[in-house]
Amino acid sequence: MRKEKERCEAALRRALEGATVALVSSGDPGVYGMAGLAIELAAARGWDVAIEIVPGISAAQAAAARLGAPLALDYACISLSDLLVPWETIRARLAAVAAVDLVVALYNPRSMRRVAQLEEAVAIFRKHRPGSTPVGVATAVGTEDEHISLTDLEHVLEHDVNMRTVVLIGNSTSRHMGRWFVTPRGYGIEGGMK
Amino acid sequence: MRKEKERCEAALRRALEGATVALVSSGDPGVYGMAGLAIELAAARGWDVAIEIVPGISAAQAAAARLGAPLALDYACISLSDLLVPWETIRARLAAVAAVDLVVALYNPRSMRRVAQLEEAVAIFRKHRPGSTPVGVATAVGTEDEHISLTDLEHVLEHDVNMRTVVLIGNSTSRHMGRWFVTPRGYGIEGGMK
Numbered sequence: 001m002r003k004e005k006e007r008c009e010a011a012l013r014r015a016l017e018g019a020t021v022a023l024v025s026s027g028d029p030g031v032y033g034m035a036g037l038a039i040e041l042a043a044a045r046g047w048d049v050a051i052e053i054v055p056g057i058s059a060a061q062a063a064a065a066r067l068g069a070p071l072a073l074d075y076a077c078i079s080l081s082d083l084l085v086p087w088e089t090i091r092a093r094l095a096a097v098a099a100v101d102l103v104v105a106l107y108n109p110r111s112m113r114r115v116a117q118l119e120e121a122v123a124i125f126r127k128h129r130p131g132s133t134p135v136g137v138a139t140a141v142g143t144e145d146e147h148i149s150l151t152d153l154e155h156v157l158e159h160d161v162n163m164r165t166v167v168l169i170g171n172s173t174s175r176h177m178g179r180w181f182v183t184p185r186g187y188g189i190e191g192g193m194k
Numbered sequence: 195m196r197k198e199k200e201r202c203e204a205a206l207r208r209a210l211e212g213a214t215v216a217l218v219s220s221g222d223p224g225v226y227g228m229a230g231l232a233i234e235l236a237a238a239r240g241w242d243v244a245i246e247i248v249p250g251i252s253a254a255q256a257a258a259a260r261l262g263a264p265l266a267l268d269y270a271c272i273s274l275s276d277l278l279v280p281w282e283t284i285r286a287r288l289a290a291v292a293a294v295d296l297v298v299a300l301y302n303p304r305s306m307r308r309v310a311q312l313e314e315a316v317a318i319f320r321k322h323r324p325g326s327t328p329v330g331v332a333t334a335v336g337t338e339d340e341h342i343s344l345t346d347l348e349h350v351l352e353h354d355v356n357m358r359t360v361v362l363i364g365n366s367t368s369r370h371m372g373r374w375f376v377t378p379r380g381y382g383i384e385g386g387m388k
Binding site for chain 1: 248279372
């Protein structure tokens, strides 16, 4: 965390000196990224720096594109990291989202020291959705370490998950469709898998 | 809707004939887009076509980048269109998300024939969040018709909203910060606006 602040501050200082500076985040700098930190720091320091934010592809979207179309309908992004948000708050969000049948993308599902959160999240979703609910596990999407698994709620905990993973849990309409994971938009396509 | 099916089907037929076809969606084809429809149609027709999905910048992200960093923490995307999803389901999702302090991006907030949904959505959020909660209203982002307004829950209904608009509602920590709308990640930046 300290490093993120320092990187932001260094970039802003260079910009104040007149340089054109790019501060690079992986994914979308506006989603669990550094865009807000840069704005906050500039405001807190009283630095009048012109800031432009360039959106990017967030991990959930990159994962979704590899998996099919899991996020085609209403969905939520929730980080399981309790470093900056109390676990009670995160748990309440998981329960609320699970109860109203939203697809969910779980960011930061597990770290070296933090392993119980994903288990608890899966248990919460199991109260509302069957074990056969499609789940995508996508790690380091777009890098040479990329690894994508298509599984379900019952088996997701058997898969390797780390801080570079995003876990996508389908809703009651989501389906495996061949090698794909799709949340149908309800167009009423006739016929089924042939 | 019929046109979307026809476009997908035409693209798939051309691909079946051996052509390399690009089916273009605005935003991210995986978020309220045509990626899932293409997969569904191919599966339903039994067409063995190699499909690759290229993710893009969804309206909420494009809007967020113009507004600051409203989506920096957990958020939900909810469409207010009741064409394919019953309004009761949408309303329950709005209430759940409002109660657990998620930032929300409302897609398809209003159409010619459908004006009450946004009013009801705002009323639901007003039960849980003060009128001063930051709200961004972003229309046709990235086009020559782009129009961005930064307002709040109390005044959002005074703004022009149509089917090309996305409405971003902050959570309890979201703040106006100069000309920006930021949901702070809790790094604990010292100092305030100077």
